[in-house]
Amino acid sequence: MAHRILTGIKPTGQLTLGNYLGVLKHLPKIQNDGESFIFIADLHALTLPIEPNDLKQNSIDIAAFYLAAGLDPNKATLFLQSSVSTHAELNAIMQNYLYMGELSRMTQFKDKSSKMNQNSIGLGLFAYPVLMACDIILYDADIVPVGEDQVQHVELTRDLVNRFNNRYGETLVLPKAVMQKVGARIMSLSDPNKKMSKSDPKGDIYLKDDLKTIRKKIMSAVTDMGDEIKYDQVNKPGISNLLTIYACCKDLTIQEAENQFKECHRYGDFKKAVADAVCDELEPFQKRYQEIIENKSYIDVLKQGAIKAKKVADATLIKVKKKVGLLDVE
Numbered sequence: 001m002a003h004r005i006l007t008g009i010k011p012t013g014q015l016t017l018g019n020y021l022g023v024l025k026h027l028p029k030i031q032n033d034g035e036s037f038i039f040i041a042d043l044h045a046l047t048l049p050i051e052p053n054d055l056k057q058n059s060i061d062i063a064a065f066y067l068a069a070g071l072d073p074n075k076a077t078l079f080l081q082s083s084v085s086t087h088a089e090l091n092a093i094m095q096n097y098l099y100m101g102e103l104s105r106m107t108q109f110k111d112k113s114s115k116m117n118q119n120s121i122g123l124g125l126f127a128y129p130v131l132m133a134c135d136i137i138l139y140d141a142d143i144v145p146v147g148e149d150q151v152q153h154v155e156l157t158r159d160l161v162n163r164f165n166n167r168y169g170e171t172l173v174l175p176k177a178v179m180q181k182v183g184a185r186i187m188s189l190s191d192p193n194k195k196m197s198k199s200d201p202k203g204d205i206y207l208k209d210d211l212k213t214i215r216k217k218i219m220s221a222v223t224d225m226g227d228e229i230k231y232d233q234v235n236k237p238g239i240s241n242l243l244t245i246y247a248c249c250k251d252l253t254i255q256e257a258e259n260q261f262k263e264c265h266r267y268g269d270f271k272k273a274v275a276d277a278v279c280d281e282l283e284p285f286q287k288r289y290q291e292i293i294e295n296k297s298y299i300d301v302l303k304q305g306a307i308k309a310k311k312v313a314d315a316t317l318i319k320v321k322k323k324v325g326l327l328d329v330e
């Protein structure tokens with residue numbers, strides 16, 4: 001059977017090089033492996049406080065970034081999650097099949113909620129993986145390209161699918177998280193033991209940073225003792241992260257990247273090569289992004305995408321409603 005591919009990005013803040021190297025860069029290739037549904041997870045962005053104008057602008061940016069990365073709207077269906085109300089409808093059903101114990105063990109929830117006032121943690125943040133599971137299930141996706149931090153949520157989706165199918169008979173497709181060999185976890189430039197996430201201006205490279213800023217950030221990235229350019233996550237997390245970034249930009253394996261710097265014993269020279277590689281990668285991407293923002297071509301793409309996505313999603317919802325015994329009198 002042909003593959004169904006689904007993935008999404010949440011418009012919570014500025015997209016980072018982590019989002020790009022972990023997923024975005026690879027989507028144009030992945031879209032040829034089957035039928036792809038690629039979306040902007042805007043409902044998910046409401047799980048933490050966000051200004052309405054920021055949410056709008058971030059959503060537009062993600063649409064433009066998808067197109068700038070090379071996704072072809074004739075091949076992949078691109079849409080806004082909130083344009084397909086079926087996600088919220090399935091969520092109302094599926095929330096009964098995931099348990100509070102499971103949800104409270106999710107790393108992302110634990111991380112985010114531990115930094116918040118315990119009296120003002122929204123229910124949506126806690127229930128986040130239910131909606132994410134619905135995103136995947138609705139499109140019968142068997143392949144879910146993600147970075148490492150999202151694997152736990154896809155695993156939980158698998159538990160949900162198995163639970164549902166055991167109870168009601170074979171209904172939902174079992175998804176699998178697929179990660180890149182290189183780039184599934186890009187680390188912060190200011191603390192290479194921490195993941196690069198959208199909320200760390202010092203350690204992040206933002207896809208909208210100008211090239212000068214990007215260079216500056218890479219040149220001041222935290223490195224490690226010694227002078228060897230070697231991949232060693234335990235003893236050399238900073239250098240390992242920069243090697244990963246370099247390898248990913250140049251489409252090399254870590255080993256190949258390491259070989260290129262065997263003779264290099266100056267971190268400064270190495271960092272300059274990394275900065276060149278990132279700028280070479282992002283310069284044309286940023287140009288395409290700018291053109292797309294100016295000609296607003298994303299609007300029509302998202303409109304058409306929502307129509308296509310809704311058809312597929314509605315068919316799954318009807319199937320699920322029947323299975324659980326919701327009466328259909330239409």
Ligand code: TYM
Pocket residue numbers: 006007008009010011018019020021022023041044131132135136144145146147148149150183184185186187195196197
């Ligand atoms: P989000 O918006 O946090 O991130 C989008 C994608 O980028 C990956 N990623 C990274 N990859 C490598 N290194 C990093 N430092 C890094 N940071 C982020 C993420 O793993 C993700 O693949 N919950 C999701 C959005 C979502 C979704 C879905 C994804 C909602 N429904 C259904 C897949 C399927 C999220 O918040 O991703």
